[in-house]
Amino acid sequence: MVELTGTLFAHPDSMAKDLKSLVRAGCLAFMGLILAASAQAANVTLMWDAPVEGGVSGYRIDYGVQPGVYTAAVDVGLATSTVIQGLTNGSPYYFVVRAYNASRQLGAPSIEVSTRAGVRVHVAGDFSGDYRSDITVFRPGNGTWYVRSTTGAVLTVPFGASSDKPVAGDYDGDGRVDVAVFRQSTGTWYIRSTASGAVQSILWGGGDDIATPGDFDGDGKTDVAVFRPSTGVWYVLNSIPGSAATALRWGGQGDVPVSADYDGDGVDDIAVFRPSNGTWYIRYSRLNNSVGLVWGGAGDIPMVADYDGDNKKDIAVFRPANGTWYIRYSGGAASAALPWGGGNDIPVAADYDGDSVDDVAVFRPSDGTWYVRYASGPSAAIRWGGSGDMPALR
Numbered sequence: 001m002v003e004l005t006g007t008l009f010a011h012p013d014s015m016a017k018d019l020k021s022l023v024r025a026g027c028l029a030f031m032g033l034i035l036a037a038s039a040q041a042a043n044v045t046l047m048w049d050a051p052v053e054g055g056v057s058g059y060r061i062d063y064g065v066q067p068g069v070y071t072a073a074v075d076v077g078l079a080t081s082t083v084i085q086g087l088t089n090g091s092p093y094y095f096v097v098r099a100y101n102a103s104r105q106l107g108a109p110s111i112e113v114s115t116r117a118g119v120r121v122h123v124a125g126d127f128s129g130d131y132r133s134d135i136t137v138f139r140p141g142n143g144t145w146y147v148r149s150t151t152g153a154v155l156t157v158p159f160g161a162s163s164d165k166p167v168a169g170d171y172d173g174d175g176r177v178d179v180a181v182f183r184q185s186t187g188t189w190y191i192r193s194t195a196s197g198a199v200q201s202i203l204w205g206g207g208d209d210i211a212t213p214g215d216f217d218g219d220g221k222t223d224v225a226v227f228r229p230s231t232g233v234w235y236v237l238n239s240i241p242g243s244a245a246t247a248l249r250w251g252g253q254g255d256v257p258v259s260a261d262y263d264g265d266g267v268d269d270i271a272v273f274r275p276s277n278g279t280w281y282i283r284y285s286r287l288n289n290s291v292g293l294v295w296g297g298a299g300d301i302p303m304v305a306d307y308d309g310d311n312k313k314d315i316a317v318f319r320p321a322n323g324t325w326y327i328r329y330s331g332g333a334a335s336a337a338l339p340w341g342g343g344n345d346i347p348v349a350a351d352y353d354g355d356s357v358d359d360v361a362v363f364r365p366s367d368g369t370w371y372v373r374y375a376s377g378p379s380a381a382i383r384w385g386g387s388g389d390m391p392a393l394r
């Protein structure tokens with residue numbers, strides 16, 4: 001029996017991207033990305049690491065359109081990457097890889113990676129379009145965005161006013177994050193498209209609404225959305241042309257909106273974190289079913305990200321009181337408690353090295369330093385921004 005201990009990557013085959021070994025002790029790390037392809041079909045490239053103990057005679061990919069239900073299998077021999085072709089554009093797919101030995105005995109499946117065929121995965125803070133998160137702050141004092149790209153380029157963009165809240169996202173779906181702000185006083189969103197350079201203003205929300213942009217219709221474009229705590233209603237302006245706006249009741253006063261793609265179908269799931277009972281209420285997009293998960297509590301800051309790289313967001317909190325991150329991985333029952341940062345730090349988990357696994361990180365306003373703990377090993381302290389600046393990566 002050959003146990004697969006390596007890494008499965010789902011990868012767009014149109015992109016030349018340096019791949020790193022992500023094997024970590026006792027934990028399978030996954031990277032999920034996708035290919036934007038023709039209108040009728042899409043391909044997904046999967047890559048994985050060979051098990052360190054050897055003894056492998058080949059690999060088999062199992063996949064399907066529902067989590068845990070694999071209706072197709074592809075024997076790829078000894079290759080450690082393959083392109084699954086002819087997938088239906090816009091449909092979510094779920095993959096596992098299994099190794100087999102000379103007797104054709106299959107090892108245990110890897111954890112499942114998922115992707116939405118033909119729709120690009122949004123990387124938080126990826127202003128340059130290289131699938132890495134760029135270190136970014138919005139400085140309310142002068143209404144300016146400061147972006148430090150991983151390529152070394154520096155971007156300074158005057159956009160917004162001192163009372164605005166940064167709401168960065170890929171609203172035009174070109175794979176690069178657009179600068180955007182929400183002006184609470186007038187309920188106006190200002191968005192500057194990276195594709196066209198045009199600035200759009202949209203009236204959506206106001207009062208005590210909390211801006212919570214995300215891709216709720218799964219077209220790869222960030223949608224303008226707010227959560228109204230007083231009534232617990234989410235108002236989403238879907239980006240698919242001709243589609244109606246949606247209003248959905250989920251959560252209430254005191255809840256923190258934490259919408260993200262928890263089930264990995266490429267559609268953000270409406271969710272709130274309730275500090276008073278430490279419960280996450282998630283309404284999954286895939287089946288419209290829901291779940292309540294106890295994780296964290298009062299005083300904790302929710303910091304949703306994909307810490308195990310399976311393309312499903314993981315529930316996590318940063319606890320300022322003890323500078324510890326509590327992460328509940330999506331790809332299994334495992335969890336982690338990682339000491340990183342302290343009292344006044346702002347958690348800013350994102351994928352700073354572009355390996356498709358989000359890195360634990362904090363921004364410390366007092367010394368203007370980003371402390372990044374790379375999922376692949378080392379750490380870094382990067383000076384960018386200062387007191388009063390707001391991290392603006394989403």
Ligand SMILES: [Ca+2]
Pocket residue numbers: 169170171172173174175176177178193194195
């Ligand atoms: Ca864009």
Ligand SMILES: [Ca+2]
Pocket residue numbers: 214215216217218219220221222223238239240
């Ligand atoms: Ca959308």
Ligand SMILES: [Ca+2]
Pocket residue numbers: 260261262263264265266267268269284285286
């Ligand atoms: Ca989802």
Ligand SMILES: [Ca+2]
Pocket residue numbers: 305306307308309310311312313314329330331
């Ligand atoms: Ca995950």
